[in-house]
Amino acid sequence: MWKGFGGQQSEPVRVPDAEAVAAKLAKVNVSDRERLQMLECFEKSDIAWFWATDAQNRLTYLSPKALAQFTTEREVIGEPLASVFKTVNVEHDETETKPISYMVSSRTSFVEQPVQLVNEAGSAGTGKWWELTGRAQFDKKQDFIGYRGIARDITDIYEEQLNASKLAEFDSLTGLANRHRMQRRLETTLNAYRIEKRSCALVMMDLDRFKQVNDTLGHPAGDELLRQVSQRLQSIAPGGAEIGRLGGDEFQLIIPDMDDRGRLGEIANRMIQMISQPYSVEGSRAIIGTSVGIAIAPYDGIMPAELVKAADLALYAAKGGGRGQFRFYSNDLKENADDRREIEEDLRDAIHAGELEVHYQPQVGTKDHKVRGFEALVRWNHPEHGPISPATFVPIAEDSNLIEELGALVLRQACKDAAQWPGDLRVSVNVSARQFLNEELPNLVEKALQESGLEPRQLELEITETVFMGDMGTTDAMFAQLKKLGVKLALDDFGTGFSSLSYLSSAPFDKIKIDQSFVRGCTDENHSNHAIITAIASLARALGMATTAEGVEALDELEIIAGLHVDMVQGFIFSRAMPQDALLEKLGSGELLFEPVGPAKHRAERRTLLRKIGVVHEDHHYTAMLRDLSRTGARIEGLLDVPVGTPLVLDLGEGQIVVCVVRRSQDATQGVEFETPLVSNGAGGLCTRHRVSPYMLAAAGMPLQALPKGHHLAAVAAAGGGSGPQSRPQFMQVDIGAGSSRAG
Template sequence: MLRSSPASALSDGERLAMLDELEQSGLGWFWASDATGHLTYLSGAIASRLDIPLADLLGQPLTRIFSGANREGRGKSLSLMLAAHKPFSGLAVRAARRPDGVVLRLAGQPLFMPDGRFVGFRGTGSDITDEYHREEETERLARFDSLTGLSNRHRMAAQIDATLTAFQAARRNCAVMMIDLDRFKHVNDTLGHAAGDELLKQVSGRLVRAIDRECEIGRLGGDEFQVMIPDVDDRGVLAELAMKIIAMLRQPYSLADGRCVIGASVGIAIAPHDGVTRDEIVRSADLALYASKNGGRGQYRFFSGELENETIFRRRLEQDLGTALREEQLFLRFEPIVDAATQAVRALEAHVCWKHAERGVIDEEEFAQIVEGSALTGDVGKWAIFEACRRAAEWPDSVRVAVNVPVPLFLADNFIELVTEAVDAAGIAPARLELEISEAVFFGEASVVDRTLASLFKQGVRLTLDEFGSGYSSLAYLRRAPFDSIKIDQKLVAEAERHDSREMGLVRAIVALAGAMQMDTIANGIESAPLLVALTDAGVRFLEGPIFSEPVDRDTVEEEMAGGSWRIEPGAERTRRARRRTVFRKIQVIHDDYAYEVTLRNLSKTGALIQGLADVPKGTQFVVDLGGGQLAVATVIRSNGDVQGLEFEQSLIEDGAGGLCTRNRVSPYALAAAGAPLAALAPGKFLGLDQGAAIPKFGYAMPARSEVG
């Protein structure tokens, strides 16, 4: 009876043939090294797979042939494994000469002589390239946004957490920006989600190009982006970067379904000033973003301690808007639009204001910020059209009323009926109602937009294309729609005044275009006499702005119209009214290790006016504590009794909200080291110095109670 031979009975030749077949099949690859880590054996199949001649590999150190393939430096190190003389497995490596090529998984077993002497490694290898790339893609999707390739919410959170933890120990600064796109939802709704996705890709590309410094950029979802910028606390630098981002993102986008324009709002917070942990700093940046959107969009805003109360108050105002409509708390102010040739008032633009029960009068500028994006935008627009027509019925027939139409109201199914009803109820000619329509309406369904415009034209209502020349105007709009006039974008008019060359050339081109199409032109926001002359010389027919008049109430209009007409001579002394903010507030100024409480009466980029110290000589230097770690070195340049005029050593910068701030702030780390924050110190005390012997060098002359805000 025949018996099969045991495996151990195979000849050396048979065993070598089996090993060779196994290597050639790809099921098992082998390698070996000597005691110094140099390669002594490698399966020919591995060399072929690596596309490197076997002769170039043998005799070389393993660490020179292979490099780790673990992502982001995680995992085991080949050099450490070899040096430890211990078994290892599952080590992912690449050929050092082919870093983007094949990925292998190595396992090794140390070999020792009977006397314990180490003589090298024997090991196996396998090709895991496909598996590795699948895992890499899965991991990438877990950390990066699949649409834009930017970091996703989870990766941004981890990066900010790690950075702030490390920076806290090193006492370093880190800025976080929150960026939200303006009008993105409208593009998504009108052009479709595919266009919205393409738009987000283009936005991401522009963000990467705009920020030319070390940073981490992420998309948190939807149209919200986040940027982390390490080692920057200069608010001047951050303001310039924010303005650059806003400018780049508002340029036109070319999509498969057409062109579109959006905007961006930016909120900025800086660690450790505005928070130390990720939750704190992101919340601060979020509050700043919310404030920038409420400030009119297309703006940046730094976080400040007052923002939380401001945010709560603004939300309450939005909630109160429904009550304002029901209880007739809204009213109109009217801004004259003047004929350039005769200075006669030909139209009055209606602005909605609010007489709030607790806040008092909320002017047209602040009201526009509150209502933008509100669910009641359309209702407010409807009320404005009815009220404007009713007031126009009280004026001479030669004067029109202009009303800005919110996009949602224009696209509403019953808009035509609403306009007809408003005109009929007031008993005025349709031509006396002038509807100012934003180019944003053309993002809506073309058939609806064209039908609405045609119906309004048929009624005889005048149509004005608003904000023309804002950087994305299309001649197609003018060809499609029966506009009576073009309103030149106010920002373009302002640029024309500052630069007076290329921008004024654009104004003249717009006037020529309007003339060729038998349309009038309107320029608004005019404050200076030179700009007025330039616009008149350029051929602009109608003019509007503070140089003629700020918006006025109904009684003033009736009084001026009493003679049947209203002419306004431009006044060179007129300028746009500054936003009404509290002028008087208490601050501290520091001199020779003493801190004094004074009243800040006004503030500019280059200096301030303070009240409360007597007998202060000119040339005295103060450190002005503006709060929140904002210290400005200043010199007294004027002194009159208890009032001093100060000049700052370094100019303040815009804070993005119409206010001013210092470029840098005293670090909370420095304040903590000194023992207490400046805000906690009483008058007559200064950081860490001997408080008991302090005798003020200046006398106090406290301002009257009514002057202190």
């Protein structure tokens, strides 16, 4: 027995049995072969594939079936993983997806990451989507040696989710983003831009008179019209804008990094012009319009709901201003919207309570000044607010579906009153497009005639050109029914809408009314309105129709109109609209002549502008009165003896700051020239292109919010470090009020 060192007895050394070792090795080899066979079978089954990279993240292995999905000419093995795959977001939301190059460079593991195969040109255009799972591998020294992972083809699943996402986020009719997607995009954009102090414009629009086309031509035609509208919008929208259809005839645009109101006004005008061009829909000609409301973050709203409400109010104001217009949001619009809602509620009550009156304006022969008839005009003397203009409450009636009820009231009252007039005087009653489309209109007219006893030939229905936008068959049928009753038909506001000689030659009109917009300026030899009136009067005579010129106010206008062979005149030059009792008193005396009374010459309407503004010179703030305002300058009063050439800064309110130079100065009145011209505000007024940013005001210590009312130059100066020692003021401020002699 072997004796070990130290005299201790050692354990016997066991010599391995050669046969046992061979059996064990054979068993291991069998196990490895089975494992390899299983992995190979797994790869071939297309359940999943294997992939691997080296330490430089170059692809070193990819299952054969996976390799087969690339073009045979491409050597994928050896390429960087990031040049083979591009990460995608299978949820299609706005959350950022890290590129695969970032993930592998940071050596983080990832699970079921959707990727798209990149083609040889370096873009994701193969139409194949995979799902990668990878785990970073390290050797015993913890040195990175590459990735090992599995891949799975998810093309079918991805495309199914893509289609489902498209259905969930895009309008199936137009292909535009739907309300859900637009809400999410706006929220995401505003949240990011609030941090980055960027701006974003929100444009709201809906179609004017779309419902009429939908009702007359049918819903399939309405759908086709919406598709054509969406195509036009996509062709004119600025780059980077997201366009959505919110439902019905409502559309929305999100325009990132846009706060230039001059540029936005141009975009809105182009949209209005493009949308208003005629459409060919199922063989019919359709003409619609659009109104546009614009709000800009952060000036008009910080949060999404706030900005949407501001854009809605601007759109509401555009529609209330006569449609086919745009409006920017301002703080006054909320008060105006509240007033409109109150007027709508009160108007509904007024109609039912009989508070509305019908007054009558004479239509007088141009040559003999003898009255031929009267136009019925509705008037409303509100018990609390006094007289409310029809220009205010009639559009509200149209928007709130009260126009048919209001129109029926005026028709019945006009027939009843006209039956008391002597002779064969005619009464003209306006019929809205909505009334005209109602198949009950002939029955309503017939009943009004029967109840009043008025002869049908004494009733004239004034119809606007908008009735021709719908189905011509329906329109012609309505004309035939009305003419069968024996009433007269007049085409109102000719030339201001969608004039067409084709319908003039076929529609059974007895009269054409020349809109007052053509009367204005007809005395100017260089103005085209003179020629337009001549053409309309000649056309009417050729078609056997009479003509009436509306809105004549001055003697020189009356002289011109009479010389152009217009048959009748209506306007303040002869009389304002009068109530029935005053009219009966005049007619009862046998006086059928109206003498013209008015200014000798027409004067262009002048708008009086009078409001307080802030003025800054150096580090001093003054208050002045703004008297006149144009695109390039203004007249201000309130600072005494300001030298010509003095630079000033005007605070027009609501963040509108204007840099200017004094060009004329006399006593306390200065004429200033703007460094940057103003732009249209869409409401006939002017505004600055840019405004003081709420981010700047927040830097001065104000809360981050939409621009409040008032003047903000003091806060701007504080933000710019202008709170230090001040110099002595150079100008004396004088009190110039509205009653000043200079106010003319």
